[in-house]
Amino acid sequence: MxxxxxxxxxxxxxxxxxxxxxPRERAxxxxxxxxxxxxxxxxxxxxxxVANAARLEDSLPEADLWPGIAHRIAASKTVPRGWLAxxxxxxxxxxxxxxxxxxxxxxxxxxxxxxxxxxxxxxxPTQGPVANVTRVETPGTTAENLPVATSPAAxxxxxxxxxxxxxGYNLTRYDANIGExxxxxxxNRGDLDSTTVRIIExxxxxxxxxxxxxxxxxxxxxxxxxxxxxxxxxxQRKVRLLQKATVLVAEHQG
Amino acid sequence: MLLTLATVLxxxxxxxxxxxxxxxxxxxxxxxxxxxxxxxxxxxxKNAVKVAAEHSGRAQVDVRGDGPNIDVRASARHxxxxxxxxxxxxxxxxxxxxxxxxxxxxxxxxxxxxxxxTVKGEIRIEGGEGFVRASSVEGPVYIxxxxxxxxxxxxxxxxxxxxxxxxxxxxxxxxxxxxxGVESSLVEASTVSGNVMFLGDLHRDGRYNLSTHNGNxxxxxxxGANATVSISTFNGDFDSAFPVQIExxxxxxxxxxxLGSGSALVNLESFDGTIRxxxxxxxxxxVRIKGVRLLQAEKLREIRQVKRELLRVxxxxxxxxxxxxxxxx
Numbered sequence: 358m359x360x361x362x363x364x365x366x367x368x369x370x371x372x373x374x375x376x377x378x379x380p381r382e383r384a385x386x387x388x389x390x391x392x393x394x395x396x397x398x399x400x401x402x403x404x405x406x407v408a409n410a411a412r413l414e415d416s417l418p419e420a421d422l423w424p425g426i427a428h429r430i431a432a433s434k435t436v437p438r439g440w441l442a443x444x445x446x447x448x449x450x451x452x453x454x455x456x457x458x459x460x461x462x463x464x465x466x467x468x469x470x471x472x473x474x475x476x477x478x479x480x481x482p483t484q485g486p487v488a489n490v491t492r493v494e495t496p497g498t499t500a501e502n503l504p505v506a507t508s509p510a511a512x513x514x515x516x517x518x519x520x521x522x523x524x525g526y527n528l529t530r531y532d533a534n535i536g537e538x539x540x541x542x543x544x545n546r547g548d549l550d551s552t553t554v555r556i557i558e559x560x561x562x563x564x565x566x567x568x569x570x571x572x573x574x575x576x577x578x579x580x581x582x583x584x585x586x587x588x589x590x591x592x593q594r595k596v597r598l599l600q601k602a603t604v605l606v607a608e609h610q611g
Numbered sequence: 612m613l614l615t616l617a618t619v620l621x622x623x624x625x626x627x628x629x630x631x632x633x634x635x636x637x638x639x640x641x642x643x644x645x646x647x648x649x650x651x652x653x654x655x656x657k658n659a660v661k662v663a664a665e666h667s668g669r670a671q672v673d674v675r676g677d678g679p680n681i682d683v684r685a686s687a688r689h690x691x692x693x694x695x696x697x698x699x700x701x702x703x704x705x706x707x708x709x710x711x712x713x714x715x716x717x718x719x720x721x722x723x724x725x726x727x728x729t730v731k732g733e734i735r736i737e738g739g740e741g742f743v744r745a746s747s748v749e750g751p752v753y754i755x756x757x758x759x760x761x762x763x764x765x766x767x768x769x770x771x772x773x774x775x776x777x778x779x780x781x782x783x784x785x786x787x788x789x790x791x792g793v794e795s796s797l798v799e800a801s802t803v804s805g806n807v808m809f810l811g812d813l814h815r816d817g818r819y820n821l822s823t824h825n826g827n828x829x830x831x832x833x834x835g836a837n838a839t840v841s842i843s844t845f846n847g848d849f850d851s852a853f854p855v856q857i858e859x860x861x862x863x864x865x866x867x868x869x870l871g872s873g874s875a876l877v878n879l880e881s882f883d884g885t886i887r888x889x890x891x892x893x894x895x896x897x898v899r900i901k902g903v904r905l906l907q908a909e910k911l912r913e914i915r916q917v918k919r920e921l922l923r924v925x926x927x928x929x930x931x932x933x934x935x936x937x938x939x940x
Contacts, residue, residue, distance in 0.1 A: 401841065401867065404876065552731070552749070553730060553731065553748060553749065556748060556749050556766060556767045557748070557766070559767070559785070560766050560767060560784045560785055560803075563784060563785055563803050563804050564784065564803055567803050567804075567824040567882070570824070570845075570882060570883070571824075571882070574845050574882075581865075583843035583845075583865055583880065584845065587822075587824070587845075587880065587882060590801065590822070591803070591824065594782070594784065594801075594803065597782070598766065598784065601748070601766075
């Protein structure tokens with residue numbers, strides 16, 4: 358196999374996966390795949406990316422949830438009551454609007470980061486499948502405040518160094534936003550049902566350990582697409598759990 | 612609408628029991644919210660809903676009809692949270708949306724959408740069609756005989772799905788995921804700290820993504836299966852009950868192999884644990900043994916609970932006896 362052959366076919370793998378190739382080209386490509394390990398690797402990674410993109414989409418919050426939460430929060434700037442209070446109990450949890458906005462922002466970061474991580478495997482062609490990327494905005498936040506998720510198409514046209522900078526930026530924002538949310542939970546833990554808070558915190562710690570494991574592994578093997586996807590999965594999971602805690606509070610006030 | 616009670620307020624009986632039956636029609640849906648206690652829903656052949664509830668005398672159960680929505684919830688004076696045990700019978704076609712805090716939820720015999728959510732409690736759904744959703748923070752989720760798309764999540768407990776058909780999406784954090792007797796062309800099951808087990812048919816062109824960070828992953832798979840299997844791990848191992856021909860080792864501890872025509876795509880990932888392929892018959896036996904152990908553990912818990920209750924009753928009796936003796940003196 359020559360480099361030219363590789364270059365010729367590697368850009369067509371996405372079309373192949375989507376079933377968009379002409380029968381003749383398809384047959385040619387399949388013949389090529391039989392002898393080209395790198396192309397088979399790319400194809401496998403693409404398949405993995407498609408599966409991961411589907412996961413990312415599934416894990417996003419219901420689009421109609423946040424406007425409702427944000428609207429209610431915006432009215433008072435803070436959530437006045439905990440979920441126990443919904444039933445008349447005295448428990449309290451205050452999550453500020455910026456903190457809730459942070460949750461939304463984190464979701465955007467992770468969505469974008471997920472795409473980047475999958476790409477970071479280093480083998481994607483320029484025409485990757487496009488994952489759905491959602492920008493979530495809440496009242497009181499501006500577009501400038503929110504990290505912007507980038508589509509694979511956008512990043513694929515940028516130089517690789519730019520991708521890395523972008524991801525680094527998003528990861529920094531991600532850490533900051535997660536930190537804010539965790540601080541909010543810590544600040545209000547005394548007002549919540551102690552068992553539930555303990556469970557949530559224990560599980561956040563569990564996810565943190567998984568994230569740390571994945572990061573350590575990635576440091577040793579940065580181009581491993583499984584590890585990249587695995588880290589993304591854990592980050593998403595953490596967001597989901599924080600989101601769940603926040604949503605429980607917010608929806609029970611009404 | 613047939614639910615002529617636009618707003619029905621059911622005041623608790625002196626015996627602290629609410630019992631009412633009203634007619635419903637196709638298109639109506641039932642929403643139940645509960646703070647503590649349980650929600651038990653079963654089905655019958657009538658186009659009617661029976662709500663029976665046991666609660667304290669200070670509580671009242673409200674049943675409200677608003678368009679197609681029928682809302683059931685309890686309240687008490689001064690907004691104090693109340694514990695209510697609901698026993699509700701509905702037509703099998705009726706969509707259910709059940710929500711609780713310290714609430715166990717059980718649903719049986721439905722042929723409709725079922726959504727159940729609790730913070731601390733067990734969710735058990737037998738049946739359900741179209742869309743079955745269950746979510747618990749602290750409590751196990753059991754699903755049996757669901758049809759359609761099944762979406763389940765727990766934070767700190769296990770998920771068990773059996774005899775179900777359709778797309779299955781399961782997310783856990785600190786808990787095992789057992790998928791048994793599943794017929795599905797799309798399975799996504801993922802946990803952080805727990806084992807994942809899949810025992811079911813692999814559909815042609817089906818996609819099966821199973822992953823765990825810190826646990827073992829076991830897939831029941833016949834040697835004659837048609838699947839392209841992708842294995843990924845970092846610190847873990849791979850083991851198979853039958854020989855497989857590894858075609859290609861990919862970067863890191865990752866490799867692929869194909870069984871039969873390779874039509875189904877199976878993606879197995881465990882960061883730190885063992886990924887194992889078992890013959891279905893052997894795995895069934897393991898599942899059976901595990902089931903027996905779980906049952907034994909459950910019985911043991913019940914016995915301990917009864918013992919504790921007996922002890923409490925005995926202590927109370929002794930206190931009463933001492934008091935009456937003091938009074939006599």
